[in-house]
Amino acid sequence: MSSLYCIEAVLILDQKGNRVYANYFAPPHVQDGEESLAGSLKRQREFELEFARRTAKSEGDLQMFSGSLVRFKRFTDVVVVVVGHASANEVLVDVVFEGIAGALELLLDSGGVDMRVVQDKFDLVCLLVDEAVDNGIVLETDPATIAARVTRPPTTDPQVSLDLDKGLLGAWGFAKSKLQERLQQGR
Template identity: 35%
Template sequence: MSLYSVTALLILDHTGKRIFAKYYSPPHDTEVPKLTLAEQLKFEKGLFEKTSRQNNDILIYDNELVVYKALMGPKIYMVCPPEENEAMMFQALMGIRDALDVLLESQTDRDALMANYDRVTITIDESIDNGILLESEFNVISSRVTQEANEEPSLQNIDFTEKGLRSMFGFAREKLSQVVKQQLT
């Protein structure tokens, strides 16, 4: 199991056409070539053909672990390396699906997903960051998407002295360690 546990998140409509696709690769991994658009579309087409004939929620396709679930017509897919924990990945996928269901008021057909594309994108970004699984609880995800900013950021309130910079780096180090501890548990 790796910190970078998600290779791609896809939403394909009932004909296999792309509604949403985001491919991830670890930033430090230069050995794995990034897929071209043609390779992505070929992968998505083959994946859709394979899953349209099956009723499972988890499968191995093209040496990748794929967990998927149907929405109202479209299907949402999470693609992961084969050594990942499929139960954990499926739980994360269900969290994204349920958050979309709540945010779009149970209207998760193709037209609703396209009309609310901003919410779809933010929902996925609140769940997965650069292939790192951040959150899998649908209520936490949906509350983060609907949460409004409390105040405008201002450069006037930032202390750029040495003490202020040390404090800022300490805060960043603390937040990073919290995220890493969350991912490891």
């Protein structure tokens, strides 16, 4: 496996192993005898459910699981998971995870990372993961940089200030000048 494509998946699962967010990456060159998680929906679901079952009591860790290197952390009612290839550098998988989890905490600042907030700000979650990992290639690991690259929607509606006096006076002046031109042409 090429070391450039080191991330297999970024997942956010609920406590039972059901998907809240899942992004699997397929490396362009799969070696003989090696199966990618991205290739089969059935295999993905089995991986997610087995992961939830085996790690139900763990808070978070970096471990080998089902032939992959997995780093995860439990938040209120969701689990954030970064899955790396078995041959990937453990430190890199951990740093990618810390970047994504830290950026999630920065962006979803309304009391922490939980199911409701992730669903409400799903567009930001998608952009955040896309800024950190692209097709299995690590792009950014700094949480502040990842969060800064994700545009935040305006918190309030922008105030459009129309100066009605100027608009009405401008229209009155325009109409007055046109009327004067017509009257002068009529003489």
